[in-house]
Amino acid sequence: MSGALPILIGGPFAAAMVSFLFTGAIGRALSVLLATASAVAALATSIEVMRSGVQIHALAGWGAPLGIELRIDGLAMLMLLLTAGISLAVTTFAAGYLKGDAQPHFWPLWYFLWGALNTVFLVSDIFSLYVCLELITLAAVGGTALSGDRIALSASLRYLMSAIMGSLAYLLGVAMIYAQVGTLDLTQLSGRLGSSWSSGAALSLVTAGLAMKTALFPLHFWLPAAHSLAPAPISAALSAMVVKASFYVLLRFWFQLSEPTSNQLAAHLLGALGMAAVLWGSVQAALQERLKLVVAYSTVAQIGYLFFIFPLFGGALAAGRSEWAQEAWKGGIILILAHAVAKSAMFLVSGALLQTFGSDRISDLKGAAVRAPLTLAAWGIAGISLIGLPPSGGFIAKWLLLTTAIRQEYWLYVAVLLLGGLLASVYVFRVLWHSFLTPEEMPSVSRIPGSMSISILALTVVLLLMGLRPAIPLEFTLIGIPLPAGDLR
Amino acid sequence: MVLDLLLAASLLLTAWRSLYANDPLQAVGLFVAYGLLLALAWARLDALDVALAEAGIGAGLTGALLLGASRHAADRSFSDRIASPMMRAFLAAGALSLTSIVALALWSLRKPRGPGIAPLVSAKLSESGVKHPVTSVLLNFRSWDTLLEIGVLVVAAFSILALRLARSPPRKYDPMLAALVRVMVPILGVCGGYLLWAGSHRPGGAFQAGALLGAAGVLLQLAGYDLLADSARRGFRALLVVGFGTFLCVGIGVSTLGHQILEYPPTQAGSLIFWIELVATISIAVTLNLLYAASGSGAT
Numbered sequence: 012m013s014g015a016l017p018i019l020i021g022g023p024f025a026a027a028m029v030s031f032l033f034t035g036a037i038g039r040a041l042s043v044l045l046a047t048a049s050a051v052a053a054l055a056t057s058i059e060v061m062r063s064g065v066q067i068h069a070l071a072g073w074g075a076p077l078g079i080e081l082r083i084d085g086l087a088m089l090m091l092l093l094t095a096g097i098s099l100a101v102t103t104f105a106a107g108y109l110k111g112d113a114q115p116h117f118w119p120l121w122y123f124l125w126g127a128l129n130t131v132f133l134v135s136d137i138f139s140l141y142v143c144l145e146l147i148t149l150a151a152v153g154g155t156a157l158s159g160d161r162i163a164l165s166a167s168l169r170y171l172m173s174a175i176m177g178s179l180a181y182l183l184g185v186a187m188i189y190a191q192v193g194t195l196d197l198t199q200l201s202g203r204l205g206s207s208w209s210s211g212a213a214l215s216l217v218t219a220g221l222a223m224k225t226a227l228f229p230l231h232f233w234l235p236a237a238h239s240l241a242p243a244p245i246s247a248a249l250s251a252m253v254v255k256a257s258f259y260v261l262l263r264f265w266f267q268l269s270e271p272t273s274n275q276l277a278a279h280l281l282g283a284l285g286m287a288a289v290l291w292g293s294v295q296a297a298l299q300e301r302l303k304l305v306v307a308y309s310t311v312a313q314i315g316y317l318f319f320i321f322p323l324f325g326g327a328l329a330a331g332r333s334e335w336a337q338e339a340w341k342g343g344i345i346l347i348l349a350h351a352v353a354k355s356a357m358f359l360v361s362g363a364l365l366q367t368f369g370s371d372r373i374s375d376l377k378g379a380a381v382r383a384p385l386t387l388a389a390w391g392i393a394g395i396s397l398i399g400l401p402p403s404g405g406f407i408a409k410w411l412l413l414t415t416a417i418r419q420e421y422w423l424y425v426a427v428l429l430l431g432g433l434l435a436s437v438y439v440f441r442v443l444w445h446s447f448l449t450p451e452e453m454p455s456v457s458r459i460p461g462s463m464s465i466s467i468l469a470l471t472v473v474l475l476l477m478g479l480r481p482a483i484p485l486e487f488t489l490i491g492i493p494l495p496a497g498d499l500r
Numbered sequence: 501m502v503l504d505l506l507l508a509a510s511l512l513l514t515a516w517r518s519l520y521a522n523d524p525l526q527a528v529g530l531f532v533a534y535g536l537l538l539a540l541a542w543a544r545l546d547a548l549d550v551a552l553a554e555a556g557i558g559a560g561l562t563g564a565l566l567l568g569a570s571r572h573a574a575d576r577s578f579s580d581r582i583a584s585p586m587m588r589a590f591l592a593a594g595a596l597s598l599t600s601i602v603a604l605a606l607w608s609l610r611k612p613r614g615p616g617i618a619p620l621v622s623a624k625l626s627e628s629g630v631k632h633p634v635t636s637v638l639l640n641f642r643s644w645d646t647l648l649e650i651g652v653l654v655v656a657a658f659s660i661l662a663l664r665l666a667r668s669p670p671r672k673y674d675p676m677l678a679a680l681v682r683v684m685v686p687i688l689g690v691c692g693g694y695l696l697w698a699g700s701h702r703p704g705g706a707f708q709a710g711a712l713l714g715a716a717g718v719l720l721q722l723a724g725y726d727l728l729a730d731s732a733r734r735g736f737r738a739l740l741v742v743g744f745g746t747f748l749c750v751g752i753g754v755s756t757l758g759h760q761i762l763e764y765p766p767t768q769a770g771s772l773i774f775w776i777e778l779v780a781t782i783s784i785a786v787t788l789n790l791l792y793a794a795s796g797s798g799a800t
Contacts, residue, residue, distance in 0.1 A: 021748060028748075032737055071761070072763035076620065077621065078642065156662065193616040209605035
C-alpha cells in the first residue's frame with residue numbers, strides 16, 4: 012500500500028484543526044496546503060489502483076473480521092478522485108465567495124466534511140460506514156446552518172432529524188446482519204447473507220435508511236430547503252457529494268452483499284420511486300422562482316435516475332445478459348460523476364450570480380447574459396449535461412442507461428429518461444431565457460473575485476472532457492467489482 | 501426474574517409517561533428516570549460498559565441538555581407545534597410497526613448463529629495493550645471507529661460555535677449551590693480519573709470519564725462560570741480538539757514508522773492507548789460542556 016493513504020485521510024482533518032486554531036493568514040495557508048496534499052494523495056492512490064488493481068489496507072494492522080479494512084476498487088477510486096476535484100473547486104470558490112467574518116466558521120466545518128467524505132469511500136466495513144455517514148451528516152448539517160438565520164436553522168434541523176432517522180434504520184439493519192453472519196466486513200459478507208426472512212428485513216431497513224439520506228422521492232422533503240439555504244459552496248458539496256455518499260453505500264449493499272437478481276421486485280420499487288422523483292423534481296424545478304431552489308429540485312430529479320441502476324441491472328442478469336448489466340452499472344457510475352460535476356458547477360454559478368446581482372430571483376436576471384456572460388455559459392454547459400446532450404458526461408451516462416433499457420424493453424424507464432431530459436431543458440433554458448431579456452435599465456453589478464470564476468470554469472471543462480473522452484472513467488468502473496462479467500483484476 | 505419483569509414494566513411506564521407528560525420539565529424528569537432504569541437493565545444484561553455510558557451520557561448529560569432546552573419550550577403552543585397529537589399517533593404507529601418487524605426478525609434469529617468476533621477478541625487481547633476486551637476493541641482493534649466518533653463530537657462543537665450563540669444572563673449567587681459545587685466538583689474529578697484508569701482492565705474509559713468530568717463542568721457553569729465567554733480563546737479551542745488531534749497524529753504518525761495506519765507498536769500499545777484516552781477525556785468533557793452552555797442560550 013502506498014504512502015499516499017495517510018495523507019489522503021489525514022490531510023483534510025488536519026486542515027480542519029489548523030483552520031480552527033489559527034484563523035490568521037498563516038493558518039489559512041497551512042490548511043489549504045494540507046487539504047491540497049490530500050487531493051494530490053487521492054490522485055497518487057488512484058494511479059496505484061489503475062496500475063495494480065484493488066488496494067487493501069488493514070487499519071491498526073489486524074485485518075477483517077477483527078479489525079477494519081480499507082478497500083479501494085475502481086468505484087471507490089473514482090469517488091475519491093471526484094471528492095478531491097470537487098473539493099478543490101469548492102475551496103477555491105469559497106475563498107473568494109465568503110465574507111471575512113463568515114470565514115473562520117466555514118473552514119473547519121468544510122475541511123471536516125471533505126475528510127469525512129473521503130472516509131466513506133475507503134472503508135469496507137458496514138458498521139464503520141455508519142460512523143462515516145454520521146460524520147458526513149453532522150458536518151453537512153453544521154454547514155447548512157452557517158448562514159445563521161432562522162429559516163436556515165429550521166431547515167438544517169429538519170435535515171438533521173431526517174438524516175438521523177435514516178441512520179438509525181441503517182444501524183438496525185447492520186445489527187441484524189451482524190447477528191446473522193457474525194462479521195461486519197463487506198467482502199466477507201458477500202454471498203453469505205442468504206435469503207431468509209430476517210436478512211430481507213435487514214436489507215429493507217438498510218435500503219430505507221439510505222434512501223432517506225439520499226433523498227429518494229418521497230423521502231426528499233428535507234432536501235430542497237437544506238440545499239438551497241446553505242451557503243453556495245456548501246450547497247455544491249451537499250448536492251454533488253453528500254447525497255452520493257449514502258447512495259454509494261447503497262450500491263455496495265445491493266451489488267456486493269446481496270444477489271442483485273434475487274430481489275427484482277424491490278429493485279423495480281426503487282426504480283418506480285426513481286421515476287416519480289425524475290418527474291416530480293423536474294416539474295418542481297421548472298416552477299421555482301429562486302435559482303438555488305431550481306438547482307435543489309433538479310437534484311431531487313437527478314437522484315431519481317440513479318435508482319434506475321437497480322432494476323436495469325437486475326433485469327439484465329435475469330435475462331442472462333451480463334453485458335447489458337455492465338452497461339447499467341457503467342451508466343449509473345458515470346451519472347454519479349457527471350451529476351456531481353454539473354451540479355456543483357450550477358450551485359457555484361448560483362452563488363456567483365447572487366453576488367453579482369444581489370438577488371437569486373430568476374426574474375431579476377434580466378441582462379445577465381451581457382453582464383456575466385462566462386457565468387451564464389457555465390450554467391448552459393452544466394445544463395447540457397443535466398439534460399443529457401452531447402458532448403458531456405451526462406450524455407454518456409444517459410446513453411448507456413437508455414441503451415440497456417431499450418434492449419430489455421423496459422419502455423416505461425425509456426419514456427421517463429427521455430421525458431426527464433425534456434423537462435430538464437425547460438428549467439435550464441428558462442433561466443437562460445430570462446438572462447437574455449433586455450431590462451429597462453441595465454442592472455448594477457458587483458465584480459466577483461477571479462477565484463470564483465476559475466473554479467466554475469474548471470468544473471465545466473471537466474464536464475466537457477468527460478463527454479469527449481468517456482473511455483477514461485468507463486475503463487475504471489469495473490476494477491475489482493465482482494459483477495458477473497466484470498473481472499477481478 | 502421478578503426483578504427483571506418489574507424493571508421492564510417500569511421502563512415501559514416511564515417511557516410512556518415521558519412521551520405524554522403535560523409539561524416539558526416533567527417529561528425531562530421522566531426521561532432521566534427512564535435512562536437510569538435503562539442503565540440498570542444493561543447492568544442486568546452484564547453489559548456494564550453500556551450501562552455506565554447510558555447512565556452518564558444517556559440519562560445524565562442528555563437530561564441536562566434537555567433541561568436547558570426545555571426552558572425555551574415552556575409555553576404549551578411550542579410543544580404542540582413540534583408534536584401535535586396526530587403527529588404523535590403517526591410516530592407511535594410507525595415505531596410500533598418497526599418494532600414488530602424487528603421483533604419478528606429477531607425471533608427468526610433466536611437460535612445462536614455463532615459467536616461473531618468475540619472469540620477473536622479474547623484470542624488477541626494479550627496483544628492489544630489493555631486487559632479489558634471492550635477497551636481493546638474501542639481503542640485498538642476498531643480504533644478507526646472511535647477516532648471518527650471523537651471527530652463527530654468535534655464537528656458538533658464546530659457547528660455550535662458557528663451558530664454564534666448569545667451568552668445567557670449571569671445567575672445570582674446561591675450559597676447552597678456554591679457549597680454543593682465545592683464538594684461535588686473534586687469528587688467528580690476523582691471519579692472521572694478513576695474511570696479513565698479503570699478502562700484499561702475493567703469497565704470504564706474515555707467516554708464515561710469524560711461524562712463525569714463534563715458533569716463537574718456543568719456544575720461549575722450552574723455556579724456562574726461562563727463557558728461561552730471563553731470559547732473564542734485559543735487555549736479553550738485547543739482543549740476542544742486535543743483529543744481528536746492527538747489520536748489522528750498518533751494514527752497517522754505510526755504509518756511513517758513502517759506500520760499500518762493506527763497500528764501501535766506492540767510494546768507501546770498500552771501507554772499510547774492511555775495517553776489517547778486521557779486527552780480524549782478532556783476533549784469530551786469540554787465538548788459536553790459546550791453543548792450544555794449552548795442548550796441554555798438563545799441564538800442571535
